[in-house]
Amino acid sequence: MTESESLQKTPLYDQHLAAGGRMVPFAGYSLPVQYTSLAQEHTAVRTKAGLFDVSHMGEVFITGPKAFDFVQNISCNDHSKLAIGRAQYTGLMYAQGTFVDDMLVHRMEENEFLLVVNAANRQKDVAYLQGLAEGVDGVVVEDRSDQWAQIAIQGPLAPEIVQALTSTDLSAIRYYRFVWGEVAGRRALIARTGYTGEDGFELYTTPEDAPTVWRALLAEGGPKGLVPAGLGARDTLRFESGMCLYGHEIDAETTPLEAGLGWIVKLAKGDFIGRDILEAQVENGTGRRLVGFEMIDRGIARNDHEVFLGETDKNSVGSVTSGTQSPTFGKALGMAYLPTDHTEIGSEFFVQIRSRRLRARVIRLPFYSRKK
Amino acid sequence: MSIPQDLLYTKSHEWVRVEGDSVVIGITHYAQDQLGEVVFVELPAVGDAVEAGEEMGTLESVKAVSEILAPLSGEVIEANEALEDSPDLVNKSPFDEGWLVKIKGSVEGMDLLDPQSYATLLEAEQH
Numbered sequence: 415m416t417e418s419e420s421l422q423k424t425p426l427y428d429q430h431l432a433a434g435g436r437m438v439p440f441a442g443y444s445l446p447v448q449y450t451s452l453a454q455e456h457t458a459v460r461t462k463a464g465l466f467d468v469s470h471m472g473e474v475f476i477t478g479p480k481a482f483d484f485v486q487n488i489s490c491n492d493h494s495k496l497a498i499g500r501a502q503y504t505g506l507m508y509a510q511g512t513f514v515d516d517m518l519v520h521r522m523e524e525n526e527f528l529l530v531v532n533a534a535n536r537q538k539d540v541a542y543l544q545g546l547a548e549g550v551d552g553v554v555v556e557d558r559s560d561q562w563a564q565i566a567i568q569g570p571l572a573p574e575i576v577q578a579l580t581s582t583d584l585s586a587i588r589y590y591r592f593v594w595g596e597v598a599g600r601r602a603l604i605a606r607t608g609y610t611g612e613d614g615f616e617l618y619t620t621p622e623d624a625p626t627v628w629r630a631l632l633a634e635g636g637p638k639g640l641v642p643a644g645l646g647a648r649d650t651l652r653f654e655s656g657m658c659l660y661g662h663e664i665d666a667e668t669t670p671l672e673a674g675l676g677w678i679v680k681l682a683k684g685d686f687i688g689r690d691i692l693e694a695q696v697e698n699g700t701g702r703r704l705v706g707f708e709m710i711d712r713g714i715a716r717n718d719h720e721v722f723l724g725e726t727d728k729n730s731v732g733s734v735t736s737g738t739q740s741p742t743f744g745k746a747l748g749m750a751y752l753p754t755d756h757t758e759i760g761s762e763f764f765v766q767i768r769s770r771r772l773r774a775r776v777i778r779l780p781f782y783s784r785k786k
Numbered sequence: 787m788s789i790p791q792d793l794l795y796t797k798s799h800e801w802v803r804v805e806g807d808s809v810v811i812g813i814t815h816y817a818q819d820q821l822g823e824v825v826f827v828e829l830p831a832v833g834d835a836v837e838a839g840e841e842m843g844t845l846e847s848v849k850a851v852s853e854i855l856a857p858l859s860g861e862v863i864e865a866n867e868a869l870e871d872s873p874d875l876v877n878k879s880p881f882d883e884g885w886l887v888k889i890k891g892s893v894e895g896m897d898l899l900d901p902q903s904y905a906t907l908l909e910a911e912q913h
Contacts (some may be wrong), residue, residue, distance in 0.1 A: 649849075712870075716851065
């Protein structure tokens with residue numbers, strides 16, 4: 415079997431081909447990295463709107479009378495105030511206080527939670543969750559990813575484009591809230607969430623309905639500047655907005671506190687997996703921390719480039735987790751782990767880019783925040 | 787996709803143009819399209835000696851880093867300095883303003899394709 419044959423197709427695969435998408439393998443799926451131009455797609459999302467197929471994301475349901483307790487136990491955030499119709503960002507934790515994954519927790523019903531997880535981690539997450547649920551009465555873990563398609567429409571024009579296709583009052587859906595409604599005549603969970611730093615929605619539909627919704631959004635939004643956007647723009651957009659990506663900023667070796675995600679660590683909620691380690695880190699600090707940086711010398715830092723404190727130091731002190739030429743700012747930016755005593759804004763360090771060791775400077779994260 | 791008739795091509799999608807005892811090098815329209823918008827170009831310095839088949843610089847898009855391989859051995863006698871401030875010339879004008887370097891040397895013995903053979907190669911890669 416060749417690689418392309420073993421890749422899964424999302425329900426929107428044919429739409430991507432029709433739009434000229436350049437298909438690449440990603441987390442076991444064939445997905446468009448770009449359609450026309452990464453920079454144009456990126457700019458469209460920042461200034462107008464972009465449409466993303468995120469059907470590869472995993473949808474895992476936790477149900478049963480003990481579902482809430484279970485979710486509280488696996489997550490470092492506190493979901494006790496999470497009402498039905500609201501979502502929260504959190505980490506799925508190992509006992510070491512590190513990330514199995516990062517995810518969005520949606521409260522669908524009193525005893526039903528939808529976890530939206532990374533495609534690349536889906537099988538690992540489900541196995542981990544099912545292992546924890548084994549022998550526990552009152553909680554069921556179910557991977558329903560194949561029953562869902564997901565379309566993200568992101569950018570300042572996203573609300574008016576979606577509003578034209580739904581009778582649901584979108585102005586009533588505030589950030590990180592969701593409702594069931596109809597979009598283009600198809601049932602959809604309409605969530606005001608996203609991974610770009612812009613306003614917008616993530617629309618969950620059945621796989622069968624997804625192409626209709628996708629085409630209707632493009633027909634409605636196209637004349638206003640909506641374009642389909644690929645994985646390339648999705649990555650640069652989340653990067654500029656300082657959002658972590660599993661396998662880059664966060665992984666099984668990093669804790670939320672090291673990654674600058676202290677705001678999702680809620681020790682006061684009581685016991686949960688990994689709490690002891692995180693409590694110790696809150697008290698004593700962490701040895702390293704994630705920073706944002708800009709290049710001083712000419713060059714583009716990339717994922718896995720090593721970082722050094724001195725120009726001639728032999729030992730690296732960390733590595734770049736993500737780095738690229740920022741389409742919005744037109745300069746080379748990156749994120750990296752540095753020793754905590756070297757993370758002050760303005761601190762300088764070096765990035766080894768192939769044969770050259772180039773200067774970089776710590777700057778504030780996120781690089782980009784939209785004006786509200 | 788445009789393939790100028792007055793140039794010769796490599797299998798790795800560079801083009802070369804012989805000018806007396808030196809050779810101008812760039813990347814093809816197909817190569818720049820595959821790479822995406824070029825945002826950073828690192829070229830060898832004038833006076834550097836480059837070896838055929840060895841990396842002599844890099845082209846970077848937002849998404850990817852691509853090595854520029856020297857199609858021949860020789861001394862770099864000119865580098866396109868305009869690319870430092872306008873790397874997008876590689877996309878906008880790959881066969882002209884987006885040229886990369888001029889190397890003193892000969893294409894003799896190089897495995898080069900004429901425009902027709904290069905067109906056949908592109909056909910094959912796109913299927």
